[in-house]
Amino acid sequence: MNDSPIIALDFPAPEEAAAFLRTIPGSLSVKIGMELYLQNGPSVIERIREAGHDIFLDLKLHDIPNTVGQAMKGLARLGVGMVNVHAAGGREMMERALEGLEAGTPAGRKRPELIAVTQLTSTAEEQMRQEQGISGTLEESVLRYARLAQESGLDGVVCSVHEASAIRSLCGDSFLKVTPGIRLAGSGTQDQKRIATPEEARKAGSTHIVVGRTITKATDPAQAYNEVKRQWEESIR
Numbered sequence: 029m030n031d032s033p034i035i036a037l038d039f040p041a042p043e044e045a046a047a048f049l050r051t052i053p054g055s056l057s058v059k060i061g062m063e064l065y066l067q068n069g070p071s072v073i074e075r076i077r078e079a080g081h082d083i084f085l086d087l088k089l090h091d092i093p094n095t096v097g098q099a100m101k102g103l104a105r106l107g108v109g110m111v112n113v114h115a116a117g118g119r120e121m122m123e124r125a126l127e128g129l130e131a132g133t134p135a136g137r138k139r140p141e142l143i144a145v146t147q148l149t150s151t152a153e154e155q156m157r158q159e160q161g162i163s164g165t166l167e168e169s170v171l172r173y174a175r176l177a178q179e180s181g182l183d184g185v186v187c188s189v190h191e192a193s194a195i196r197s198l199c200g201d202s203f204l205k206v207t208p209g210i211r212l213a214g215s216g217t218q219d220q221k222r223i224a225t226p227e228e229a230r231k232a233g234s235t236h237i238v239v240g241r242t243i244t245k246a247t248d249p250a251q252a253y254n255e256v257k258r259q260w261e262e263s264i265r
């Protein structure tokens with residue numbers, strides 16, 4: 029996917045997503061997640077793709093290797109640019125996910141990029157220790173998952189901006205660092221714990237930013253999108 033800000037279309041119905049998309053001119057990068065996809069099925073992808081938008085399909089698969097591999101064969105046929113799994117599913121699961129995607133991508137089409145969620149941006153370090161029983165720092169956990177994802181052949185990870193620069197040092201510039209938890213200064217945190225501005229994301233080495241409510245719930249979504257895009261494009265790495 030190109031590196032325009034990815035708008036999280038967290039809406040319950042395709043009509044709401046389509047109405048929102050009409051408020052911002054041009055062809056956009058968007059994310060379809062569980063809320064929109066699981067309530068409406070694959071037809072929602074076709075509709076948004078036909079309107080000219082690039083799609084990151086965020087279903088965060090996490091199951092046994094065979095199940096994830098087979099599911100990826102199906103997702104590969106949907107014509108999306110990027111899909112994801114949870115790195116916690118392990119090396120074999122990630123390898124099978126990639127094989128499934130490669131096997132399912134129709135001839136002549138580009139395989140969707142495959143990235144792995146490390147630690148969700150809604151997770152704080154203390155919470156990770158207590159609830160997941162992982163000792164060490166959150167950054168160490170994210171780096172371990174990033175290394176595992178890279179060794180498994182994946183194109184990159186989902187992480188917060190706070191870990192992007194350490195991942196760049198460990199895994200290189202071209203390994204994707206897709207960072208949600210993006211907020212404009214002064215906008216609310218909601219359920220996110222590890223947030224940052226578009227400018228901070230660019231400086232830390234994020235390759236993509238994912239932005240939802242800061243744009244979708246803004247009183248003027250087009251203006252919020254333009255401000256996110258301006259900060260993202262004008263900041264220097």
Ligand SMILES: O=C(O)c1cc(=O)[nH]c(=O)n1[C@@H]1O[C@H](COP(=O)(O)O)[C@@H](O)[C@H]1O
Pocket residue numbers: 036038059061086088112145147148149150186187208209210218220238239240241242
């Ligand atoms: O995989 C994701 O996209 C994702 C991973 C993560 O760690 N944190 C995270 O917020 N997301 C997604 O990114 C979007 C963030 O939305 P906002 O908090 O509204 O900007 C949501 O659609 C989440 O599902």
